[in-house]
Amino acid sequence: MKVCITSKGDSPESVPENRFGRTPFFVVYDDETGNVIEAINNSSANDASGVGPKVVQMLVSKGVNVVITGQVGGNANKGLEVAGIPTYAFGEAKTVADAYAAYKAGTLTRIV
Amino acid sequence: MKIVVASGKGGTGKTMVAVNLAWALSQSQEIHLIDCDAEEPNVHLFYPGGKDEGPVTVKVPEVDSEKCTLCGACGEFCRYGAISVLTESVMFQAHLCHSCGGCMLSCPVDAITEVPRRIGMITRSEPSPTLTVISGILDEGEIAAPAVIKAAKEAGEWDGVSVLDGPPGTACPVIETMEGADVCILVTESTPSGLADLRRAAHLAEALGIPSGVVINRSDKEDGPTLAFCEEEGLPVLLTIPFDREIAAIQNRGAILCSEKEEWKEAFAQLYEDTIAITGDIS
Numbered sequence: 001m002k003v004c005i006t007s008k009g010d011s012p013e014s015v016p017e018n019r020f021g022r023t024p025f026f027v028v029y030d031d032e033t034g035n036v037i038e039a040i041n042n043s044s045a046n047d048a049s050g051v052g053p054k055v056v057q058m059l060v061s062k063g064v065n066v067v068i069t070g071q072v073g074g075n076a077n078k079g080l081e082v083a084g085i086p087t088y089a090f091g092e093a094k095t096v097a098d099a100y101a102a103y104k105a106g107t108l109t110r111i112v
Numbered sequence: 113m114k115i116v117v118a119s120g121k122g123g124t125g126k127t128m129v130a131v132n133l134a135w136a137l138s139q140s141q142e143i144h145l146i147d148c149d150a151e152e153p154n155v156h157l158f159y160p161g162g163k164d165e166g167p168v169t170v171k172v173p174e175v176d177s178e179k180c181t182l183c184g185a186c187g188e189f190c191r192y193g194a195i196s197v198l199t200e201s202v203m204f205q206a207h208l209c210h211s212c213g214g215c216m217l218s219c220p221v222d223a224i225t226e227v228p229r230r231i232g233m234i235t236r237s238e239p240s241p242t243l244t245v246i247s248g249i250l251d252e253g254e255i256a257a258p259a260v261i262k263a264a265k266e267a268g269e270w271d272g273v274s275v276l277d278g279p280p281g282t283a284c285p286v287i288e289t290m291e292g293a294d295v296c297i298l299v300t301e302s303t304p305s306g307l308a309d310l311r312r313a314a315h316l317a318e319a320l321g322i323p324s325g326v327v328i329n330r331s332d333k334e335d336g337p338t339l340a341f342c343e344e345e346g347l348p349v350l351l352t353i354p355f356d357r358e359i360a361a362i363q364n365r366g367a368i369l370c371s372e373k374e375e376w377k378e379a380f381a382q383l384y385e386d387t388i389a390i391t392g393d394i395s
Contacts, residue, residue, distance in 0.1 A: 053194070084198075
């Protein structure tokens with residue numbers, strides 16, 4: 001299973017990004033091994049409009065199963081819901097690695 | 113002859129000028145009055161009882177899930193995020209769609225067809241044998257005002273004189289209204305925002321190659337900066353309507369100034385003559 005976290009940078013030490021569609025990076029973990037397998041550079045981050053649904057399609061094509069982010073807008077929310085991707089808020093986590101650990105510990109709040 | 117009434121700033125009296133101009137002209141000839149302010153149409157307040165002439169629609173995609181292979185090409189093409197290919201289905205969000213048809217063209221297996229979606233309506237009334245009123249009305253929350261304005265213009269298209277009540281602003285809805293017009297009447301008021309927005313509207317009309325003149329409404333007789341601007345730009349001041357309680361009271365009860373005051377009927381008939389004069393058309 002692939003778990004992706006919106007991030008200001010491309011590593012587990014990076015600060016998690018509050019925005020979903022306009023996040024600079026998605027750091028992707030393999031849930032079985034706990035390793036980071038990829039940091040996706042978000043090419044839609046600076047698009048004029050419709051960013052949320054475009055990013056959802058991109059994540060679906062990458063086989064992402066779970067999203068961890070700050071907030072999700074209405075259009076992205078609908079996309080994540082239809083795609084069946086459970087989405088959690090990283091809350092107080094200070095790094096991407098913290099957010100992943102909190103997800104594994106089951107302490108994050110589900111938002112979609 | 114298409115006369116567009118515009119302003120830049122909202123609330124300067126475009127509808128008041130358009131309705132009175134059309135009424136005054138309809139006393140001697142046949143006139144079409146077309147409400148192109150599709151987001152806030154108000155001509156019907158003066159002429160209620162317009163009959164539904166049918167919906168205005170735009171084209172949106174419909175995906176045949178039997179043919180669709182979920183390849184993702186449509187979603188990658190759509191820059192508005194309106195169509196997204198997800199795990200097991202294609203999701204379409206109508207409010208994001210700009211009806212460009214690109215998703216249909218990009219589909220390698222022809223799984224997408226276009227179907228109509230309502231965004232507004234056209235109404236028509238004939239309050240007198242010489243006056244036809246057409247209104248373009250955009251549904252609340254919709255974005256494609258130009259499509260409704262275009263439909264209203266088409267519904268009112270004819271060889272005679274049309275008065276088009278335009279929207280405020282200087283973007284797509286006004287440009288669609290001005291497209292193909294012979295002359296523009298720019299209604300302003302002598303306030304800083306009235307002048308700032310008149311400047312923008314005048315530059316837009318100029319960019320579109322449409323001759324224009326100015327009506328100063330609610331004048332307190334201190335119109336110096338507006339008059340200076342008109343002088344500088346070579347814009348004729350066609351009419352000045354004073355800031356007057358009696359005029360405001362007539363307007364506020366939904367009545368037409370010209371129909372109650374003979375001097376204003378004459379003033380608006382003259383406004384037409386002076387407007388025609390700036391097109392260079394002698395007829």
